[in-house]
Amino acid sequence: MAREKTRPAQQVVQKSSDDHAAPNPVWFKPVMFGFMLVGLAWIIVFYVSQGTLPIPDxxxxxxxxxxxxxxxxxxxxTRWR
Known part of the structure; x- marks a missing residue:
């Protein structure tokens, strides 16, 4: 009795709609880095001014x-492409 070797069926991988998503608009990267830098600057200003700036109250x-x-x-x- 000869055993037949069977090959596993090839799996068809379908790409999701996220794989073909359009790149981000031109403004996305500057706004993203802008938020990070403004947040950092806010904290630095608070510490350097010893709590009197940006909003003392x-x-x-x-x-x-x-x-x-x-x-x-x-x-x-997380949305940067």
Whole structure:
């Protein structure tokens, strides 16, 4: 009895619609990096001014605002193509 060797069926890989997505618009990268830099600058200004700038009434909430602005930029990196 001869055993027949069978080859596994070739799997057809279909590309999802995300593989053919269009590249980002021209403004996307500058805005993304802009958010990251503005958030960093916000935090640096807060520390250098010893809490008197950018918005003195917010006190330590300025740090959270700076991180929030920078975080928006980092979230945009997930959509960068």
């Amino acid at each position: 917010l006190q330590s909430w300025n740090i959270l605002i700076g991180f929030g602005i920078a975080f928006v930029g980092f979230l945009m990196t």
